[in-house]
Amino acid sequence: MLKHIFLIIVLIFCYLLWEQRPVRYGPGIVAESKPDVAMIDFPNPIETDNFIITPKFEVSGTVRVIARNRYWFEDMSHISPLDLLFSWNRMSDEELLKRMLVKIDDRSYHVQMTKPPYQRGNIHEHLMMAHTIPASENIQEKLLSIRRGQLVTFSGYIVDIEDRVGTEWISPVRDQHPANRSSQWIWIEGLSLAEDVKIGSE
Numbered sequence: 001m002l003k004h005i006f007l008i009i010v011l012i013f014c015y016l017l018w019e020q021r022p023v024r025y026g027p028g029i030v031a032e033s034k035p036d037v038a039m040i041d042f043p044n045p046i047e048t049d050n051f052i053i054t055p056k057f058e059v060s061g062t063v064r065v066i067a068r069n070r071y072w073f074e075d076m077s078h079i080s081p082l083d084l085l086f087s088w089n090r091m092s093d094e095e096l097l098k099r100m101l102v103k104i105d106d107r108s109y110h111v112q113m114t115k116p117p118y119q120r121g122n123i124h125e126h127l128m129m130a131h132t133i134p135a136s137e138n139i140q141e142k143l144l145s146i147r148r149g150q151l152v153t154f155s156g157y158i159v160d161i162e163d164r165v166g167t168e169w170i171s172p173v174r175d176q177h178p179a180n181r182s183s184q185w186i187w188i189e190g191l192s193l194a195e196d197v198k199i200g201s202e
Helices: 002-019 135-145
Strands: 036-039 051-070 084-087 100-105 108-113 128-133 153-163 183-193
Touching: 051 100, 051 128, 051 183, 084 100, 084 135, 108 128, 128 135, 135 183
Parallel strands: 128 183
Antiparallel strands: 036 051, 051 084, 051 153, 084 128, 100 108, 153 183
16 A cells, blocks of 8 residues: 555656656747836736735736746745746847756745856846736646746736735836846736747757
8 A cells, every 4th residue: 555655656746847847949049038018107906815916017028937936835925826037038048048057946046157158248137037926726827837948928017015014025126127136026917838839848
């Protein structure tokens, strides 16, 4: 009996590893432009049982996800269970990415170069850290299925969050541009994954 339980656990673990295997497209830029950000003149707050979510900017784009981290027991995990690191331009090129180690930990991201990049420039100009807030169960299912390296198209809002006792979580955006290395709380209303638009992977 214990052997069967152990085998089932191993099979589930292997399946999860297979489902989360990185998506690869080969050399070249696959997401050309940074997300579009537009200020909202008259925001309508979104209220949940515990939070007031205030949209500040509309945001949309096609980006590559180069790191992800799922939260289970972190303070905000019930409203934002997944962090994604969006990339575009040179940071969506596999030739550059394979020279780097990129990871997310404790709501922040870290980039370590294993070799000098083949292009110069500030890599952080082509990155956006997203604390994703799914607008529906369907969006949450899609978010949680995203694999590292995958190309995604999304739309929603950059938001500020306040709980019922006045604690705030602020998205640092100025002049319609997120600051380099900043983290944004993003309410995701629309999401399509690479497979949905017939872009290949391995």
